[in-house]
Amino acid sequence: MRETHTLEAAILRTVLYADIFDYALSVRELHHFLMHHTTVDLAAVEYALSTSPTLIGSLAYCGGWIMLADRTALERLRVERERTTQALWPYAERFGRTLARLPFVRMVGLTGALTMHNPSSLHDDFDYLIVTKPGRVWLARLLSIVVVRWVRLRGHEICPNYVLAEDRLAQTRRTLYIAHEVAQMTPLFGREVYDRLRDANGWTFEHMPNARYPLHAGEMARLNRAERWIKHAVEWVLGGRLGDWLEGMGAPP
Structure with missing residues (x-):
């Protein structure tokens, strides 16, 4: 009982x-x-x-x-937001693939209201969590701003709200809100890194023990041979002192 x-x-x-x-x-x-x-x-x-x-x-x-x-009244609202989700989801996957092409990006996950099928309008932002190679968080953030501005020219807004290093996946703010954000995230690129992120934040299962896998599946981005070659080439160029300098330029004082 x-x-x-x-x-x-x-x-x-x-x-x-x-x-x-x-x-x-x-x-x-x-x-x-x-x-x-x-x-x-x-x-x-x-x-x-x-x-x-x-x-x-x-x-x-x-x-x-x-x-x-x-x-x-939430029944009608949910039905409306499901329709809005269906309209926005292809864009979310497309922009996620664009972020995945950036140098040093190892994972892209869709977060926020859209991943819960709860966008308030067709003009909602697209929220993302990005995981990068260690030592290139701020450089990847700078490059993502270029994508943000490119998307804005096409009438949409994307927000890479979280940018984490691959060796620092654990969240220090252990709140219910953060736990839900992690649990509801839809991985769009880098599934192996996504799995490691979930393992690094095992405390989220204390809040929602059933949420051990993504509820809503997204189409995982796969880079073609040319995209992989370009990404690796740029990473090689920016893997040394030039990249260190740019990383320092992007980091807060």
Whole structure:
């Protein structure tokens, strides 16, 4: 009985967190991002939703989406944002591939509202996390600014909000928000580095133990032979003193 009450509380906690972002959850999303102390299978979540008087009284299930009982307007909003997601997702993958071509970039992940299928409009920013070769974080950030400006000329905004070195993947801010950002990220390039990033931030599983893999799959960028050759050639040129100087120019004082 105690475990039942604990699962009920975890479900309510997860729905309440989603509500902060005007976000209705599918059962699969609720299970994946369940804020619980241990893993729970999907059947247990479905059973609790259908039998718990507390959950039946507190939550609404409309059109396949779960929300607080007094927030049924989120059903229509979620449907609208799903359509917006379908329109924006190809651009997210395209811009992710462009970032993947940059020298010293080892991983690109889509973060933010879009990766949760919750963009507020067609004009939302595209948020990314980038992992770079050690010692080239600031140079990669400088190069990403070129991409930001190129994309802006085409009517979109991208934000490489997080740029991490490959040897410093662990996040020092261990908050629920950061845990969710890591858990919801969709890798677009460098899956092996993505897996290492998740392992380096194993503390996130304490918040959402079911979220051990990307919920929404993106098309992984694969560089062709010419792109790989150009990337390696530029890395060779910028791998020595010139790159060190540019890295120092980009780093904060």
